[in-house]
Amino acid sequence: MAEYRLLTADIGTEGLQTLPVYERRGGYGALRKAVSDLTPEAIVEEVKRSRLRGRGGAGFPTGMKWGFLPKDVFPRYLCVNADESEPGCFKDRYLIDENPHQLVEGVLIAAYALHVEVAFIYVRGEYLDQRLLLERAVEEARAAGYLGKRILGADFDCDIIVHGGAGAYICGEETALIDSLEGLRGQPRLKPPFPAVKGLYGQPTVVNNVETLCNLPHIVMRGGEWFAGLGTESSTGTRLWCCSGHVERPGTYELELGRPIRELLEEHCGGVWKGRQLKAFQPGGGSMQVLLPEHLDLPLDMDAVMKAGSSLGAGAMVFMDETACMVDISSRLVDFYQHESCGKCVPCREGTYFESTLLHRLERGECSLEELGTLTDICDNMNGKCFCPLGDTATWFVLSAYQHFRDEFEAHCEAGGCPVKARQGQVAVGA
Amino acid sequence: MSHAGSTPSAAVLSAEARAHIERLRERYPHPRSAILPSLWAVQDELGFLAPEGMSEVAQLLGVTASEVQAVSTFYSMYLARPAGRHHVLVCINAACALRGADDTAAYLERRLGVPSGGTTADGLFTWQSTIECLGGCGGAPMMQVDHHFHENLTPERIEAILDRVAGQPGPHGAARSAAAAAATLTEQRAPEAEATPPVAPRLRRGPRRRPDAPGAQ
Numbered sequence: 249m250a251e252y253r254l255l256t257a258d259i260g261t262e263g264l265q266t267l268p269v270y271e272r273r274g275g276y277g278a279l280r281k282a283v284s285d286l287t288p289e290a291i292v293e294e295v296k297r298s299r300l301r302g303r304g305g306a307g308f309p310t311g312m313k314w315g316f317l318p319k320d321v322f323p324r325y326l327c328v329n330a331d332e333s334e335p336g337c338f339k340d341r342y343l344i345d346e347n348p349h350q351l352v353e354g355v356l357i358a359a360y361a362l363h364v365e366v367a368f369i370y371v372r373g374e375y376l377d378q379r380l381l382l383e384r385a386v387e388e389a390r391a392a393g394y395l396g397k398r399i400l401g402a403d404f405d406c407d408i409i410v411h412g413g414a415g416a417y418i419c420g421e422e423t424a425l426i427d428s429l430e431g432l433r434g435q436p437r438l439k440p441p442f443p444a445v446k447g448l449y450g451q452p453t454v455v456n457n458v459e460t461l462c463n464l465p466h467i468v469m470r471g472g473e474w475f476a477g478l479g480t481e482s483s484t485g486t487r488l489w490c491c492s493g494h495v496e497r498p499g500t501y502e503l504e505l506g507r508p509i510r511e512l513l514e515e516h517c518g519g520v521w522k523g524r525q526l527k528a529f530q531p532g533g534g535s536m537q538v539l540l541p542e543h544l545d546l547p548l549d550m551d552a553v554m555k556a557g558s559s560l561g562a563g564a565m566v567f568m569d570e571t572a573c574m575v576d577i578s579s580r581l582v583d584f585y586q587h588e589s590c591g592k593c594v595p596c597r598e599g600t601y602f603e604s605t606l607l608h609r610l611e612r613g614e615c616s617l618e619e620l621g622t623l624t625d626i627c628d629n630m631n632g633k634c635f636c637p638l639g640d641t642a643t644w645f646v647l648s649a650y651q652h653f654r655d656e657f658e659a660h661c662e663a664g665g666c667p668v669k670a671r672q673g674q675v676a677v678g679a
Numbered sequence: 680m681s682h683a684g685s686t687p688s689a690a691v692l693s694a695e696a697r698a699h700i701e702r703l704r705e706r707y708p709h710p711r712s713a714i715l716p717s718l719w720a721v722q723d724e725l726g727f728l729a730p731e732g733m734s735e736v737a738q739l740l741g742v743t744a745s746e747v748q749a750v751s752t753f754y755s756m757y758l759a760r761p762a763g764r765h766h767v768l769v770c771i772n773a774a775c776a777l778r779g780a781d782d783t784a785a786y787l788e789r790r791l792g793v794p795s796g797g798t799t800a801d802g803l804f805t806w807q808s809t810i811e812c813l814g815g816c817g818g819a820p821m822m823q824v825d826h827h828f829h830e831n832l833t834p835e836r837i838e839a840i841l842d843r844v845a846g847q848p849g850p851h852g853a854a855r856s857a858a859a860a861a862a863t864l865t866e867q868r869a870p871e872a873e874a875t876p877p878v879a880p881r882l883r884r885g886p887r888r889r890p891d892a893p894g895a896q
Contacts, residue, residue, distance in 0.1 A: 323708075335812040336774045366708065373756045374813050376826035409706060414715055415756035417811065431711035431742075433753035449709055492774040492816035499817045534773065534812065566774050566816070580773045583810045590753075 249511060252478070252504040254486045255462045259346040265381060267388040270349040276394055278465035282357050283402035286468070291361035295464070297472030299484045304329055304420070304457030305532070305562045307483075307550045314362060316444035317452045325448040326359050326367040327429065327455045330382075331413055331420040333372055335534025335584055336564030339488040340458040342500045344371075344378040347462075348385035352408065354461035356395060357468055359406045362454060366407050370425050373414040383410045417588035421636050422455035423447075424590065435590045436636035459488060459563075479505030483550045487563050491517045494524065494569035503548060510544040513567060524569040528652070532561020534581050535641035537648035538574070557648065573668035574653040575660055578646040579607035585642035596639025599630035603646060610657065613664030620661055623650060691731040696724045700739045710740045714750050718757055726851035727758035755811065763798040763805035764849035767791075767841075768823045771808045774816035783820040783832050784808040790837070803845055825850040 253259075263269040270276070282291055296311030317324060328351070332340040344351060351369075359367050371379040386408050389395050397405050411429060418424045419434040426448050428434035447453025463485060467475050476484045483505040489512055492498045496518030503512060509531065513519065520526045526541045537558040539546075546552050553560050568577065586600035603626055609615040627643035634640055650657055659667045690697070699720050703713040717740065721732035728751050730744075737744040751757050769787060771780045784795065787806050791799050798805040815821035818830025822837075829840055 332814055333812055335772045336816050337812070338814040338817050341814045372814075373754065374811075374823065374826065377828070411712075412716060412719060414718065414754035415811065416754050428715070429712060430709065431714035431750060433750055490817060492819060493777040498778075498819070564774075564816070566777070568777060572777060576776070577773045580771070580776055580810065584772055584812065587810050 249503075249507060249515070251502050251516065252486050253502050254466055254478075255343065255350070255459065255488065256346070256500075256502045258350075264347055265345075265349075265385070267349060267385070267392060270347070274469075275349050275465075276353055276389075276392075278468040279353050279356050279360075279394060280400055282360055282468050283400050283404055288361045288363060291357065291468065294467055294472040295361070298463075298467045298475035299472075300460065300463055300467065300475065301483065301550065302457055303459035303463075303487060303563065305334065305535070305559075307560070310456065310460055313444065313456075314358075314454060316442065317362060317454065318445060321452050322363065323366065324362060324364050324452045324454070326355065326362060326364040327422075327425060327448060327453060328355055328367065328369040328458060328461060329420060329422065329425060329455055330369055330371040330375070330378070330458045331417075331425060332375070332458070332562075333417040333420055334562045334564055335581060336490060336492055336530065336566045337533045337562045338490050338492075339500055339563055341375055341378055342488065342490075343458055343462055344375070344382060348378075348381045349389065350462050350465060351382070351458055352385050352389050352394075354464040355408055356389075356399070356406060357464040358454070358456065358461055360399075360404050364454075365405050366409065368429055368448075369408060369410045370419070370429055371410060371412055372419070373412055373416075376412070379410055379412050386410060416590075417584075418590045418636075418638055421638065424636070425455060426453065433590070435592045436638075438635075480547065480549045483548075483560075487548070487560075489516075489548070490562075490564045491567065492564070493529075493567040494521050494526075494572065495519065495567050496521045506547045506549050508545050508547055509565075512548070512565065513544065517567070520567065520569050522569075524571065526567060527570045527572055528568045528574070528649075530558075530564070530566040530568075530645065532559045533564035533566075534584060535637075535644060536561045537644050538652060540652060571668070571672055573666055574649040574656050575607060575610055575666065576668075578649050579604065579611060581645050582607055582642060585638060589638060589642075593635035593639065595630045596634040596636075596642065599626055599634075599639060600642050602626045603630075603642065607646070610660045611666060613660065615661055617658060617661045620657060623647075623657075690735060691729060692721065692724060692735050696720050697735070697739065700736060704740055711742060713740055714742070714747055715754070718747070718751055722757060723851055726849070727761050763802055764851075765804050765825055765844050765847075766823075766850075767804055767806035768813065769806070769808045770811070770813045770815060770819070770821060772810055772812045774812070775819040775821060778819035780808075780820040783822065783837070786834055786837060787822075790841070804841070 258264055258273045292314055300310045301307045302310055330340055355367050395406050413419050416434045419428045421436050422443055423437035424434040443453040443455055478485050486502050486504050489501050501516040528538045528540055530536050531539055531553055539558050543556055546556055550560050582603045586604045589596045589600050591597045627647050630639050631643045700717045703716050704710045707713050717736045721728055725732050733747045734744040737747045769784045771784055791804055791806055795808045813823055815828050815830050820832045821830040824844055
């Protein structure tokens with residue numbers, strides 16, 4: 249099957265990043281329809297009917313999230329989470345790079361639906377070019393009357409502020425994002441109160457992912473019911489799949505939800521690179537549990553993948569062939585979480601340190617079987633006991649890899665180092 | 680090293696940068712929200728976050744200098760010390776490693792002659808391998824040079840990029856060169872700043888050196 253291009257339909261059109269070209273492709277038609285023909289409440293209903301689920305990782309129903317805003321408390325804020333930094337994930341960067349106005353239009357539709365007058369787009373610091381593109385798109389939209397006062401003649405005022413981060417994965421967690429936006433160290437807040445009740449500057453706040461909002465112009469134009477007809481019962485619409493690692497054609501592919509994972513790998517990515525065998529893959533980015541070749545026939549459906557013991561997370565598929573060492577991958581991911589732990593809670597701050605120390609000892613051949621056995625204990629003391637999901641997710645890949653590839657972990661103890669690399673006569677993975 | 684709370688004796692920021700920060704202050708519902716973008720303005724102009732620059736931000740935004748400094752140390756992209764004119768970052772997280780990122784990092788280390796985190800003797804480049812995913816996995820191995828993406832790297836491509844960039848001005852120091860600004864500021868500060876080699880904060884917070892990394896003991 250070919251890609252189902254909804255969010256990426258116009259990508260490839262020369263000059264799409266500029267307003268005139270975006271308008272020629274029908275751009276801002278959905279915003280016009282929204283503010284002239286639909287009430288804010290009708291849009292919320294339409295989004296509920298679409299059964300759109302958040303694309304940032306947790307997969308929470310967007311309409312329901314919006315529904316938690318208390319009535320009659322103003323001002324309210326909308327924060328767009330463009331702090332994409334999940335290992336393996338690069339779809340939001342692609343959406344901004346290729347079609348920044350689609351996001352701006354989505355933000356404006358959400359702002360209209362939620363009675364928001366100031367929306368923030370929080371772009372990770374490393375995405376400098378993307379931030380500049382968005383700033384230009386916002387200015388173009390402002391000059392054309394799509395944002396500002398009395399937008400398109402309707403009783404709707406809205407401004408968008410593009411805000412750059414400065415290098416912190418944790419700011420992708422919604423309450424840490426809010427703290428960072430307030431000019432603080434980006435550490436997660438205790439929930440409840442949830443942002444919908446008490447968020448930015450203590451006001452009701454909705455935090456939505458870039459891809460989630462890019463769906464809105466299409467839902468407004470074609471209706472929630474039409475959208476719900478795409479994908480599966482529990483996972484509607486399409487998603488952008490970021491494919492990386494050991495495949496012939498890495499990149500971003502938009503597929504309807506429900507297609508088999510095998511189709512993504514074999515048709516779109518051109519299969520495992522160099523004709524090698526698939527060993528394992530991670531279906532949702534660095535945080536998610538490892539899956540095996542036997543799982544390739546699972547559908548790209550959030551609930552089906554969850555039943556198999558992992559998650560589609562932020563839509564990042566990292567494929568690993570027979571040359572990949574699961575201890576090496578685990579230690580890199582754990583190093584990442586250790587580096588990015590905000591330090592607020594002990595289980596995460598210390599747990600990632602213990603995990604990392606153990607895995608490096610294992611790689612150097614200094615870890616005994618007995619010490620390796622403590623890995624499960626370390627993870628047990630983190631999972632479900634951390635202040636926010638960062639610490640929990642720092643255990644998911646490594647524990648699942650340890651479970652599925654226990655022999656490989658233990659062989660490191662016995663061989664006094666990495667047997668996978670020794671077998672290949674190499675030091676670096678993928679060389 | 681801190682001058683927290685004190686008013687800077689002489690402004691180190693240009694009038695343009697100060698005006699920019701004042702505009703940022705007005706842009707947000709609460710001036711505190713302007714701290715991060717203001718710190719970018721300081722780094723863009725001075726090449727790193729000099730305490731004097733942070734004090735000026737504090738003064739302009741009506742918060743204390745210690746609050747601004749506390750924020751600055753949380754984020755890995757802010758530089759606490761002067762660095763090279765150009766910044767090269769190579770991602771070595773899982774997805775990039777599967778495509779040979781360790782070789783890319785080893786190549787850069789040989790080419791630039793300094794280990795990750797170091798600055799070349801001519802002050803042109805500070806380079807670093809980072810465990811923080813940069814969002815370029817689809818084009819791995821990849822690097823960022825002055826925050827711009829370069830993907831599908833080969834030794835030839837790396838050479839071409841470095842050669843091109845070497846002849847260009849750095850992203851910092853619109854009004855004056857980062858090196859000149861750094862020299863002025865280093866004189867004003869405590870002498871121990873000079874004894875420490877320029878190291879980006881990302882390295883100081885970064886993972887320990889990988890045992891299998893090229894050049895490791």
